[in-house]
Amino acid sequence: MALSVSIFLQSIERFIAIEEVQNPKLILIVGCIGLTLNIISAFFLHDHEEEVKNVINNGGESVGTTEPRRNSVQLAEVQQLHNHHRHETSPADESQKQYDLGMMGVLLHVIGDAINNVGVIIVALVIWKAESHSRYYADPAISLFIAIMIFFSVIPLVKKTGIILLDTVPVGLNPQDVRYDLEQVPGVISVHELHIRRLNQRKTIASAHVVVSSRVLENFVELAKVLNECFHAYGIHSATLQPELADEGSEGGDTASISSTQGLRRRNASSRSVCRITCGTTTCEALTCCN
Numbered sequence: 001m002a003l004s005v006s007i008f009l010q011s012i013e014r015f016i017a018i019e020e021v022q023n024p025k026l027i028l029i030v031g032c033i034g035l036t037l038n039i040i041s042a043f044f045l046h047d048h049e050e051e052v053k054n055v056i057n058n059g060g061e062s063v064g065t066t067e068p069r070r071n072s073v074q075l076a077e078v079q080q081l082h083n084h085h086r087h088e089t090s091p092a093d094e095s096q097k098q099y100d101l102g103m104m105g106v107l108l109h110v111i112g113d114a115i116n117n118v119g120v121i122i123v124a125l126v127i128w129k130a131e132s133h134s135r136y137y138a139d140p141a142i143s144l145f146i147a148i149m150i151f152f153s154v155i156p157l158v159k160k161t162g163i164i165l166l167d168t169v170p171v172g173l174n175p176q177d178v179r180y181d182l183e184q185v186p187g188v189i190s191v192h193e194l195h196i197r198r199l200n201q202r203k204t205i206a207s208a209h210v211v212v213s214s215r216v217l218e219n220f221v222e223l224a225k226v227l228n229e230c231f232h233a234y235g236i237h238s239a240t241l242q243p244e245l246a247d248e249g250s251e252g253g254d255t256a257s258i259s260s261t262q263g264l265r266r267r268n269a270s271s272r273s274v275c276r277i278t279c280g281t282t283t284c285e286a287l288t289c290c291n
Contacts, residue, residue: 001158003112004150011143018136024128031120038114045107101161101201108157112150119146160201167197170204173234181230182208187216187223189246193275196236206231207240209275217243244275 021027119142126138169175175196182191193209216223220243231239 001151001154003109004147004154007116007143007150008147011140011147014140014143015137019139020136021124021127021139024124028121028124028128031117031124034117035114035121038110038117041110042107042114045103045110101157101164104157108154112146112153115146115149119143164198164200169196170198170235173204178206178230178234178236179208181233182210182227185223185226185230187212188227189213193242199238203238204234204236205238205240206236207242209242209244211244211246213246217245 123139123142127135130138173196175194178196179191179194182188182194189211191208191210194206195208196204196206199205210220210223210227212220212223224241227241228239231237
């Protein structure tokens with residue numbers, strides 16, 4: 001984008017102060033050499049991108065084949081708990097369909113340079129073959145066209161990278177659906193402080209505070225496995241879960257039963273966004289997300 005702005009400003013300056021080209025043949029030769037090098041670079045970049053895709057695909061297959069059989073059985077049991085969840089509303093994981101943004105940026109740079117060399121060749125031919133004095137306007141005119149083309153071609157790349165840098169939620173993923181599914185898991189009273197953001201183009205991470213009873217807290221690792229399956233269904237494969245103990249006055253009875261858990265959910269509905277683990281001082285409470 002900076003290159004396009006620079007070319008645009010230089011082309012405007014050349015419209016005002018025309019510079020006569022003394023040796024168009026030399027410019028034509030330089031443009032042809034530059035275009036040839038750009039084509040060779042584009043082929044190398046394309047081959048490198050295919051190698052990266054093959055490594056990713058082969059790595060994913062090897063991981064799948066080395067999973068123990070007992071994990072498959074456990075996964076089948078865990079998936080039974082998600083029959084009434086909203087996983088189907090989540091968009092499919094399209095990370096494999098997207099191009100690497102770094103490689104795309106390099107490729108756009110090479111393409112922009114190639115277009116620039118094509119413009120140099122056209123300008124050299126026009127100045128070489130034409131006889132009118134206005135032929136020198138071809139240089140700033142072609143430069144202006146190239147600058148506009150490069151500018152609009154990099155806008156999608158800037159937009160995608162900007163979305164990632166702003167820590168936004170992936171397109172099509174509703175955090176309310178994720179929270180709903182997490183709260184439907186037996187043993188979970190409520191979920192708050194749920195944050196979902198994109199770490200890079202392929203990875204999405206999440207963090208949440210999970211309110212549970214004292215009986216469930218003892219086996220929170222097993223509960224976390226079920227919650228992670230919910231995150232996996234939404235394409236979130238890295239989640240940080242903070243367990244929080246429910247208020248003692250609202251537990252009552254057998255907290256391990258599902259009916260008791262549902263009762264705790266109703267009692268804590270008004271305080272779902274309140275953290276049980278506070279910072280301890282009144283000065284920082286207003287700076288937390290859940291308060």
